[in-house]
Amino acid sequence: xxxxxxxxxxxxxxxxxxxxxxxxxxxxxxxxxxxxxxxxxxxxxxxxxxxxxxxxxxxxxxxxxxxxxxxxxxxxxxxxxxxxxxxxxxxxxxxxxxxxxxxxxxxxxxxxxxxxxxxxxxxxxxxxxxxxxxxxxxxxxxxxxxxxxxxxxxxxxxxxxxxxxxxxxxxxxxxxxxxxxxxxxxxxxxxxxxxxxxxxxxxxxxxxxxxxxxxxxxxxxxxxxxxxxxxxxxxxxxxxxxxxxxxxxxxxxxxxxxxxxxxxxxxxxxxxxxxxxxxxxxxxxxxxxxxxxxxxxxxxxxxxxxxxxxxxxxxxxx
Numbered sequence: 430x431x432x433x434x435x436x437x438x439x440x441x442x443x444x445x446x447x448x449x450x451x452x453x454x455x456x457x458x459x460x461x462x463x464x465x466x467x468x469x470x471x472x473x474x475x476x477x478x479x480x481x482x483x484x485x486x487x488x489x490x491x492x493x494x495x496x497x498x499x500x501x502x503x504x505x506x507x508x509x510x511x512x513x514x515x516x517x518x519x520x521x522x523x524x525x526x527x528x529x530x531x532x533x534x535x536x537x538x539x540x541x542x543x544x545x546x547x548x549x550x551x552x553x554x555x556x557x558x559x560x561x562x563x564x565x566x567x568x569x570x571x572x573x574x575x576x577x578x579x580x581x582x583x584x585x586x587x588x589x590x591x592x593x594x595x596x597x598x599x600x601x602x603x604x605x606x607x608x609x610x611x612x613x614x615x616x617x618x619x620x621x622x623x624x625x626x627x628x629x630x631x632x633x634x635x636x637x638x639x640x641x642x643x644x645x646x647x648x649x650x651x652x653x654x655x656x657x658x659x660x661x662x663x664x665x666x667x668x669x670x671x672x673x674x675x676x677x678x679x680x681x682x683x684x685x686x687x688x689x690x691x692x693x694x695x696x697x698x699x700x701x702x703x704x705x706x707x708x709x710x711x712x713x714x715x716x717x718x719x720x721x722x723x724x725x726x727x728x729x730x731x732x733x734x735x736x737x738x739x740x741x742x743x744x745x746x747x
Contacts, residue, residue: 457602460537465478467538468579472610474521478545479575479612481523482514483627486547486571491630494639494655495564495662501630503570511547511633518543521577543577544614550626560666564659566630574624575612583603643696651697661692668692686729693730 483545489510491501504510519521519531521540532541553570579605608615614623634656641652651657670690678685687693 430724453530461602464537464581468536468608468610471521471533471535471538471540471577474518475543475575475610476612477523478518478543479516479522479573480511481518481626482545482547482573482575483571483625483733485513487627487628491568491635492566492632494632494634495659498566498568498630501568505547505549505568505629508547510547510571511573514545514547515543515725518545537582537584539580539582540577541580544640545573545575547571547573553626553628555628558723563662563666568630571611572626574621574625575618576621577610577692579610580633581610609705632634643694645695648694656696657694660694664692671713686732 486504489504489698491504491675492498493500515522519545521533532544533540548571548572550572554567556567557565612622613622613625614621616622625689636655639653639655643653643657645651648654648657648661668690674689675685
């Protein structure tokens with residue numbers, strides 16, 4: 430019986446030792462698990478700051494047609510998108526409208542020095558065609574990089590029950606002082622080489638002035654000079670009049686009411702309240718507007734409109 434009690438006591442002592450050793454391992458794994466999870470989360474915030482600068486720039490003013498893209502070039506060269514993103518993500522949280530602390534401390538990890546840099550990306554381009562080069566400009570794209578510094582906080586256990594040489598734990602847990610983190614890739618030569626790029630500006634009509642109507646034909650008193658001049662430049666680049674079309678019109682109908690070498694344009698948007706729209710406009714299958722309509726300032730168009738019938742291209746008129 431004494432031997433049995435001794436065996437049980439020995440087993441209890443062995444179990445206590447195993448529990449103690451297991452807890453030492455568990456605490457170590459728990460500490461490093463929390464630390465690495467925080468490193469992963471903060472690294473994603475560094476990446477988010479760079480991509481945020483890209484997407485926010487897509488809402489900026491980029492041009493004034495025709496071929497004035499100074500707004501976009503100055504925006505990129507000044508690194509304004511990067512500066513705004515740096516300020517917004519100083520606290521590693523871009524949701525707040527005000528700037529937070531520049532150093533964030535979590536359970537076992539601190540983060541600071543987040544910086545976003547945007548530059549011109551010459552490798553991203555969309556060249557213009559030969560006939561639109563005098564209207565649009567290939568400014569190229571923009572690339573943004575980001576970086577920050579992560580560090581274990583003071584309460585992070587670097588040495589766990591260490592008693593020096595010959596101790597139970599004679600190797601430090603963690604010897605890293607700081608971790609430079611890039612939004613993409615790794616630090617090379619003190620800088621983050623990787624970045625995210627985007628091609629800016631779709632060359633579309635963007636400003637309020639470029640959305641106005643242009644109800645005249647020859648450009649005089651046109652409220653949308655940008656659209657009129659852009660279309661005129663492209664037309665002039667394609668226009669090669671040799672008199673053949675005018676001769677064809679004279680042979681078939683006896684006259685050529687409109688000179689094929691003259692540029693005419695009239696642009697009316699959805700806000701227009703002219704008479705043709707009130708009578709059905711393009712929503713009427715029997716009414717297809719192909720000219721500015723009756724009462725045009727150009728007599729040639731007024732004459733052509735008066736000869737028009739309610740039939741679409743290629744369809745016989747009733």
